[in-house]
Amino acid sequence: MILDSIIITGINFRSKRTVKSHSKFYWYHICKAYIICFFVLSSTIFAQKSATRPYQFISPVPNSKMILPETNIIIREGENIDEETLPDNSLNVFGSVSGKHQGSIVLSDDKKTIIFKPFISFIRGETVYVEYSGGMRKVNGDELHPINFKFEISETDPEDYSRSINEILEQEIRSDFSISHKPINKSLFSPDEDLPEDFPTITISTYSDPSEGFLFISPFSSSDLGYLIITDNQGIPIFYRRSNSQKHGFTLQSNGLLTYFDLNTQCFYAIDSSYRVVDTFKTGNGYVTDIHELQILPNGHSLLMASDPQPMRLDTIVPGGNPNATVVGLIIQELDSRKDVVFQWRSWDHFSIFDATEDIHFDWFWIDYVHGNAIDLDYDGNLLVSCRHMDEITKINRQTGDIIWRLGGEKARNNDFQFINDPVTFSHQHDIRRLPNGNISLFDNGNLHSPQFSRALEYQIDEENHTVNLVWNFNYASSLFSFGMGNTQRLSNHSSIIGWGIRTGDSHTITEVNEDGTIAFELSLPNNVQNYRALRFNWRTNLFITEPDSIIFNSVRVGDSATAKISLVNNSANSIEINSFYNTDSAYKVLTKVPFVLPSYGNVPVQIMFKPVEDGYFKDVLHIRSDTETSRVAQLVVLTGRADSTISSVDNQTVVSTYRLEQNYPNPFNPVTTIQYQIPQAIRVTLIIYDVLGRYVETLVNEEKPAGTYKIKFNASQLPSGIYFYRIRAGNYSDVKKFLLLK
Numbered sequence: 140m141i142l143d144s145i146i147i148t149g150i151n152f153r154s155k156r157t158v159k160s161h162s163k164f165y166w167y168h169i170c171k172a173y174i175i176c177f178f179v180l181s182s183t184i185f186a187q188k189s190a191t192r193p194y195q196f197i198s199p200v201p202n203s204k205m206i207l208p209e210t211n212i213i214i215r216e217g218e219n220i221d222e223e224t225l226p227d228n229s230l231n232v233f234g235s236v237s238g239k240h241q242g243s244i245v246l247s248d249d250k251k252t253i254i255f256k257p258f259i260s261f262i263r264g265e266t267v268y269v270e271y272s273g274g275m276r277k278v279n280g281d282e283l284h285p286i287n288f289k290f291e292i293s294e295t296d297p298e299d300y301s302r303s304i305n306e307i308l309e310q311e312i313r314s315d316f317s318i319s320h321k322p323i324n325k326s327l328f329s330p331d332e333d334l335p336e337d338f339p340t341i342t343i344s345t346y347s348d349p350s351e352g353f354l355f356i357s358p359f360s361s362s363d364l365g366y367l368i369i370t371d372n373q374g375i376p377i378f379y380r381r382s383n384s385q386k387h388g389f390t391l392q393s394n395g396l397l398t399y400f401d402l403n404t405q406c407f408y409a410i411d412s413s414y415r416v417v418d419t420f421k422t423g424n425g426y427v428t429d430i431h432e433l434q435i436l437p438n439g440h441s442l443l444m445a446s447d448p449q450p451m452r453l454d455t456i457v458p459g460g461n462p463n464a465t466v467v468g469l470i471i472q473e474l475d476s477r478k479d480v481v482f483q484w485r486s487w488d489h490f491s492i493f494d495a496t497e498d499i500h501f502d503w504f505w506i507d508y509v510h511g512n513a514i515d516l517d518y519d520g521n522l523l524v525s526c527r528h529m530d531e532i533t534k535i536n537r538q539t540g541d542i543i544w545r546l547g548g549e550k551a552r553n554n555d556f557q558f559i560n561d562p563v564t565f566s567h568q569h570d571i572r573r574l575p576n577g578n579i580s581l582f583d584n585g586n587l588h589s590p591q592f593s594r595a596l597e598y599q600i601d602e603e604n605h606t607v608n609l610v611w612n613f614n615y616a617s618s619l620f621s622f623g624m625g626n627t628q629r630l631s632n633h634s635s636i637i638g639w640g641i642r643t644g645d646s647h648t649i650t651e652v653n654e655d656g657t658i659a660f661e662l663s664l665p666n667n668v669q670n671y672r673a674l675r676f677n678w679r680t681n682l683f684i685t686e687p688d689s690i691i692f693n694s695v696r697v698g699d700s701a702t703a704k705i706s707l708v709n710n711s712a713n714s715i716e717i718n719s720f721y722n723t724d725s726a727y728k729v730l731t732k733v734p735f736v737l738p739s740y741g742n743v744p745v746q747i748m749f750k751p752v753e754d755g756y757f758k759d760v761l762h763i764r765s766d767t768e769t770s771r772v773a774q775l776v777v778l779t780g781r782a783d784s785t786i787s788s789v790d791n792q793t794v795v796s797t798y799r800l801e802q803n804y805p806n807p808f809n810p811v812t813t814i815q816y817q818i819p820q821a822i823r824v825t826l827i828i829y830d831v832l833g834r835y836v837e838t839l840v841n842e843e844k845p846a847g848t849y850k851i852k853f854n855a856s857q858l859p860s861g862i863y864f865y866r867i868r869a870g871n872y873s874d875v876k877k878f879l880l881l882k
Contacts, residue, residue, distance in 0.1 A: 201290065347659050489540075707742060
């Protein structure tokens, strides 16, 4: 038993945690597993300590194996570096086959991380030696400590594998479409008729005061058809883009850009509020970008994942193991604002393949033992990572790469925490997120629950005492089960959006749940149409805008009518064809004929009539659309009016009846933008600009104003690029909005 304890602990030696033994391993094979995993799959802790003692982070990890030939070399001591002391010959990099390597040495924008970028890739199977003997200095004048280490390049080219990551993913997705679905009841709202034939039908079956904002989805029905869609709560798209490849992870980033993953090109794209592609993101060092995650950080850095398939003979490790297996590792990278890799974390250096749960079998051809599917930046600057096939959430030190803790679910091999009030815990989870209240949310797919069921969870985690409390959860009484994909998003009003991923049976695609567990909204897509994540955000395009963006009609006698004009403004250098209007209330009608052309940087007036046929209050939203065969861009105008048969005349004047702070336009902007607000009565108004840290920047308004609508120009030419906020206060009314300056 002493030998058993030593061997099993040694498999995961670097994290110094005991791994549960697998019942079907024999002593002989366990000993072999220890030797192979220790020397092949993991870095040697002794070499790591001796080589890196003065340094905070080094990549590749000293003595690590299976590194791709395209790798860069990263060194971080922890203090700011004097960039003028970084000549290209500061590092001596030598390949055992390729010889001495020249390259460029750059300092990342954090001023701490040194990156060596070889001009020529290393050779497969060779050992690379890195030596630094002196010359580089910190800004305080101290010289960096000498260092030398080595690592080994992988022997096999991933392109030689009999199945690529793309092919595996496509087969897994196609297998998902064999699931049987019952049709959801008819939608509560009339469908939009002006959509492509293959546009997935959106059905709204529950509508009980859902949250404001729009739903972001990227549904797909095959590997060669995908949509990006932003839809309102009635299932009417305000934006879509159709393409011949799957799209995943359609989301709004903190910098105001929209991002999504394209399966064909294997990278993430960023589009601005005019839906123009303005940036791309993909992993470096030779790795293929994974579909699951892109996080753009406030400092302009980005977090991504990659899969790292490596060929292995598992028949020498596990009884019945596949002699021609491909084992897939997890790669996490942080890219700086120049897209250089400044942090790289590999599961081979920290996890054992035996950390996988019991449903991952070693006789398979393709063994994805980690399957990372989410990264989140924690409140302390470190990383939270969801490892689906390990039933584990792992916290990683973003400075050193060390594991801080491991939170294991139902069948996890590793767990540093005690669950106080959740005997079920979680299994094969998705979408772990740190919430503003300090708790952690996740979507529990529940693959290994018995019986299987899926739910949304919120845990309160005590990292000091290593305890976990379940403080909120939601699942259907019918035990809806989603065996893949899915997500949970906590909204600012404490409601939650749940995307059910690859669902089974008579089930919904998206549910919005109030804090008390009541259902506010349910949306469904057709059979065999899947969606990875569903998210809700406030959003407004800047491609073309309306001035104003809302119209309030005074009381109009039944049978009479009132008209008002808005100006439709083109913010782009290209002309735009406006070819349709859409609204649902017959009391409102657009008198301007379509189609018409909105000229480059020009404007066109649009006339709207309010003609009620009965007394009452009428509210509607007008969609002004520019549709093509593969896309839609719509701008919205809020229409409100009141019909009163007791009045004797028609008042065509627009009257402000509510407080309102609009989103600035354009947004992002450089350097001038317009902020619009309205007040229904004479009152003192303050409008103040703050930076992202909440520090005062400028006061735009501080005086008493009569009732009306106001526009303020804000010139940010003296400010650096970044996220800012503007706050209005008028009596008891207060609101704040975020905007982005991009220079």
